[in-house]
Amino acid sequence: MSQLRKSLKANPIIKFLASIKITVVCLILLFILTLWGTIAQVEAGLYEAQQRFFYSWYFLVLGYLPFPGARLVLWVLFINLTANTIKRFVYKMSQIGILIIHFGLMTYFFAAFVTFHEVQESYLMLKENQSSNVSVSYHEWELALWKKTKEDKREVLAFDSNHFKALEMYPFLPFNIDVQVKSYYPNAQAYVNQEGNNEYLNASGIQSLQAIAKDKEPEKNIAGGLFEIFHKGKKLHTIMLYGGEIQGTSFIVERDEYFLMLRRKKYELPFTIHLNKFDMSVHPGTEIPRHFQSFVEVEHQGLKREVLIYMNEPLRYKSFALYQASYSLGQNGDKYSTLAVVKNRGHLLPYISSLITFLGLVIHFMFMAFKRKR
Amino acid sequence: MMMKKLITTILVFILLNISTYCLAQTDAFFNFSQIKPKTVANVDELKAIPILDNGRIKPLETYAKNTLIQFSGRSRFEKKEAINWLSKLIFAPESARYDKVFLINHPGIATSLGILPEKKRRYSFSQLQPKFEKLRELSNAALNIDPKERDIVENEIIRLYQNMESYAHLSICFSFAFPHPDFAITDPHLKEALGFKEKVHQFSFLEVAQKADELQVLSKPLETLPEDQWSETERQTFRVISSLFDWSLLYRDLSFTIIPTYQNDEKWISPWDAIGAAVTREEGRQEYKALRELLINYWNDQQLEFDLNARLFKQSIYERLTLNHPRLANLVELELIYNRIKGFFYAQILYFVVFLLFFIFLIFSKNWLYKILYTLLISGFVLHAVSIVMRIIILQRPPVSNLYETFIFVSFICVLTGLIIERIQKNGLGFIIAAVCGYVFLAIGGKFSAEGDTLQMLVAVLNSNFWLGTHVLSITTGYSGVCVAGIVGHVYLIQCIVKPQDKTLLNSTYKVLIGSLGFGLTMTFLGTNLGGIWADQSWGRFWGWDPKENGALLIILWIAILFHAKIGKIISQVGLAAGSALGLLVVMWAWFGVNLLSVGLHSYGFTSGLATNLSIYAVCQILIVIILTPLANKRLKVKG
Known part of the structure; x- marks a missing residue:
């Protein structure tokens, strides 16, 4: 030696x-x-x-x-x-x-x-009595496509869109649909055409996009882009999408209705979180928050357990950790709790x-x- | 419309049921609106009255001091304690109108409001009052600007407006007991019906409110009678009832919250709001009565009654809070002692004296002088320690959670380290370390205390005694270690120049230097990592390159550079000492330089002053090292 x-x-x-x-x-x-x-x-x-x-x-x-x-x-x-x-x-x-x-x-x-x-960082915003097993990325975007079905389950296919470039073609194979990127902006402003003669398909009436400089805080960027739908090599539709929309744009391919949406990247969690109750308190007579906490129920393959998540006390589940990040109050007094979801196998x-x-x-x-x- | 309002008014009264009050009426009380109060000489008994302010229950004395500092930048007014000023403002607001308490730093603001600038930069309420509307407009415009974009003048305008608003709130918090034209009753029939004296024409809100039952009876016919057929009595009845209603809406939610609600819900209310809330409670009525009596006693210079009523009020509040805050009275008393002994201030003076005497000791080197130095330093240290312990007890949390407290704590650890070094070395090195760090950091901290209450409540993420106790204490101890090393570095350089042949002295100083650097490195490293773990516990990331984390990393890297450069023979012992001296700069940067970053050039007053001073200090520090290092090297070569 x-x-x-x-x-x-x-x-x-x-x-x-x-x-x-x-x-x-x-x-x-x-x-x-x-x-x-x-x-x-x-x-x-x-x-x-x-x-x-x-x-x-x-x-x-x-x-x-x-x-x-x-x-x-x-x-x-x-x-x-x-x-x-x-x-x-x-x-x-x-x-x-x-x-x-x-x-x-x-x-x-x-x-x-x-x-x-x-490390993979995302968040989960839940209203009281709401459940979810999908968390949302802070600043990564994806182009998602799904077929309209009658069941309450749907299969969604998506491509990460942060590095989209013009003229790239993305094949959504199971649906036999190809999507070509005509243009893509990491941060954009969207405009609605008032006159009504719509050139592009869009669920919210958006007809033009303007690229703007990226924000200091990446989560404030809202992506947008123009996409063309191809089926069997034939161009069928041109769709304009904007990240600020809350719904996908529908289009028809061979009598089936599909939806295309540009949205913050979603991650599937191996468990479902149900927010039972959210509590917060402030120092008396001030607006300084003293404490806030979420009572949640974690469900994994039918097994349920209740957990209390609060500041400095995250919920750890396998390589995931859920933190009490912030909260907001809805217009009619609904309480929303935002949990930061961090997947990090090297956390220890x-x-x-x-x-x-x-x-x-x-x-x-x-x-x-x-x-x-x- | 009128009728509807009247009915609402009556409903409100039934709700408030104010007539159940049984406050004693004092004749003297009625006539003082125009006369100057005789005022009691001593209002010390008010000091221990608890008040909820900024989320913390504190003695009225602390509140008075902070409010005065917030208005005028000073903790005393006309050579008297703040509590005297406050009691004048709340009990006799008319006579406080001409007190110049509003600090306007920027003369441009006075000019833009159309007021002649005062030399001492302080203005009275009567000077500013005519410009209040203008100020409100300016302030609203300034508030619409993004806080980061506001400039000096805009911030100052907002501050001034908010101060005037708070002042106005304070000036009316006892107005329910003052006679007012809104409650003028000239009609003899109405006076008789309400049982008021014939000679008096103006009454207070409270007096009229107590007659709610009578007023209700009198107002009954008004509901059916058309307005143009009302008699003078009925007209005045209606006017008084409307005033009652308006006033009770107008004076809601004042910030002078000295009365806990009767529901045990942690909330506190102002005397105004307590009028309604206290009605059904015997203790509420007692407290109410005591407050009103206090006002009368204040005006009539009845010192003994004043003290008794203040005590009565306090006792009642404490008793009601025994369940939730069993030791409140003790804590308030402790805070008064804390305010009175001014431990940090006197410790600072003692450290300064040690600093001066140390040079005399260097010249004469007498044993008795050494003992005096030791005694003075220990006394300062004890005062320092006692004050920190008091803060811990008052706030029920570890001693470091804001920038002010870091200064107090770092200087404390430096003095402690200095004392330990002195105990081992016995050559005065510890004195100079303790005196310099103790004095300088307490002095900077003292500037912070001029910004308002330093005993603050914590936001949720910091509200964890475990992490505050471990991470913050270890990182600040780390700062202390590096600061001590910085001072020792200077001492070593000077010793090289002055006594280059004295190898024993140089070696012993060098050992202290390495020891304190190592101590600083270890504690900063521990603190940084605990900080990472805390961040991982609360946000899910150990490290994120944010300014504060980077600052701590810079300290670690700096010391690592010094140690590795020394081992690699890139620098000599003198180089290491010079590097340690510069380490002070790195600590300052990590400690509060980083905080000034985000503030940038937009801040005003102390913070921007601190930024300027820090820059000047940085230049001086670098110059000192540039001058001392080659000199030390040269002297060592010649003599060594």
């Missing part, structure tokens, strides 16, 4: 990769990115700043100067740390703190990787990383204090 380590230690590539200069440079870059990314949030908003500074491999400053994004810097740091486990670290009792700290940091990289690629990983690294720090600085006294 030690022979292997010796030969690895001598390896010039590992030697280079393990350089502490790389560590320091990466840490400084991360420092700059964090500071810059914070200040940029004032103008660009949290979401855009996250994408540009933290989730990117690199980005361009002033349009031409490339600057590494946090994603790249963290990968380099991870490689640097891995190389150091071979080259630099001294596996001795006195170094145990340092080793634990860096092992803990390794688990952070793993946790970040899993979370970054796994950062807990473990925190614990390990913190223990390492404590052990290391205790060791140092102890050593000094001796």
Whole structure:
């Protein structure tokens, strides 16, 4: 083992990769990115700043100067740390703190990787006594198509539409219908034609769309687009859709009625949530909310249980967690509770990383204090 | 239409059943509308009357102080305590009209309202009152602007308007007991029917309201009789009843809520609203009577009666609340003590004295001076600690939940750390750490307390003692550690310059530096991760790159950079000390710089002042390090 380590230690590539200069440079870059990314949030908003500074491999400053994004810097740091486990670290009792700290940091990289690629965020808004097993995305959109049926069940087919481009063709195979994107706007305003001579099919009377700049807060963007329906290679309809509509637009293909709708992406949950009751209280004499909570019933394959969800007390179910996010009151006093739905299989990983690294720090600085006294 | 209104009025009265009141009538009470009150000299007995304000039950003294600060930016008026000003405003509003209590920071606002700017920037109600309509228009226009887009003047206008509104509310909260032209009765028949004295022509709402039964009888024929056939008596009867009705609508929901409702529902109401609510309750009538008597005693300078009535009122409220707030009286008393001892203020002064004496100690190095320093520091620390404990008891929650409290707590931990370091090192290093951090942070915190009540209630997401107690305390302890390291960094640089040959001294300081950096890193790391876990518990994400999280990460990264650069021999011990000194900047940024970000340039008063000062400090700090570091290196080379 030690022979292997010796030969690895001598390896010039590992030697280079393990350089502490790389560590320091990466840490400084991360420092700059964090500071810059914070200040940029004032103008660009949290979401855009996250994408540009933290989730990117690199980005361009002033349009031409490339600057590494946090994603790249963290990968380099991870490689640097891995190389150091071979080259630099001294596996001795006195170094145990340092080793634990860096092992803990390794688990952070793993946790970040899993979370970054796994997490799925959506929400569920329920009126009292309403049930649902479908949650809705905050800012992802989809183009959904379904056939009108007499049963209360329906099969919906949908394509993620966030990256739609003009002239792309999407086949809805089971229905033998193809939809071609004529134009697509991530954020748009819709206009109704007053004169009544409608050029496009639309359930709400919308006849023109105007693209507008994306909002700072991505959930405020409302997508819109123009789509053409093809059946057996023949163009049948042109449909204009807008994300702000509450109903799909119907069209006929071979005597069957279908619906096409541009809507926030929906996720099917493996359980059904029924909101029994929603309660809120404010600090007396003020509008400051003190507490709010939802009494829900979770149903999974016929098995029901009651759960109370409130601030800092989410409902956890498999890899899902449901949080009390906000609430609203309807016009006739109906209470709506909004539950944030987060699916994250790696949710416990950062807990473990925190614990390990913190223990390492404590052990290391205790060791140092102890050593000094001796 | 008229008839309908009248019938409604009568219905309201039957509902209120005000005639069941049996308040004593005092002759002196009737005649004071024009005369100047004699006023009692001492209103201290009012201080402990509880009031529900901003979601918290607090003593009237605290309320008076906060209200005065909110209006005038000061906690005292004409060298007297705020409670004196408040009692004047509520008991004798006419005589308070000329008190200059409205602070207008921006002279442009006074000009735009057509008022001559005052040198001291404070204006009286009588000065502003004629411009009230104009101000209301301006304020409504300003309120339509998105809060983030408002500029200094617009915010100031809104603030001024709201202050005037609150002032007006306060000035009428006892108006039910003042005689008023709306209740003028000249008709001798009506006076006789109501049992009023013949010589008096003006009555108060309350007096007339007590005669509701009689008025009801008198108004009976009006329902059938056409209006043009009414006699003078009937006309006046109708006018008085209408006034009663109008007033009872007008004065609803005032914010001076000093009476808990009788339903045990956590709600509090103003004396006005209590007129109706208290009617069926013996204790309600008692409280009511006491309040009215208080007013009379205030006007007639009856000190003993005044104190007794204030006490009677308080006792009754406390007794009614024993079920829900069994220790309320004690907590109110504790808050009064907390207000009185001004622990943070005196601790701040003691720390400053320690700071000054420390330099004398450096020169003379006498043992007795060392003992004095120690004693002073400990005294400041004890005051500091006691005040924090009092806050915990009053608010029933961990001591840190808003920016003000972080200053108090960080300075506390810094002083504690300084004391521990002094106990180990015994060379004065701990004194300078404790004195500088203690004084500076308490001084900044003191500026915050000028913004109003620092004892605030928490929004739902923060309303968790467990997370406040763990995350916030550990992160602020982390800030303290890094601040201590920053001071030690400065000390190390100076020691390198002044005593470069004294290796023992330099080594001992360096060890403290590494220790405090390590402590700061560990606690910040713990706090940041606990924050992540809290965020995961309440929103479902551990990390989201939001400004506050990033701030904490910057501290961790900064210390990590320093340690790794030191191990990689990129920087020397002097470099590490310089880096620690700059670490102060990183902490300031994470701690409150980030809060100023969102505020931007649109804020006014303290926050923008803080932003400017923080920028000036940043420049100075960088300059200090740029000057000291090469000097220290040079001296070390020459002497070492």
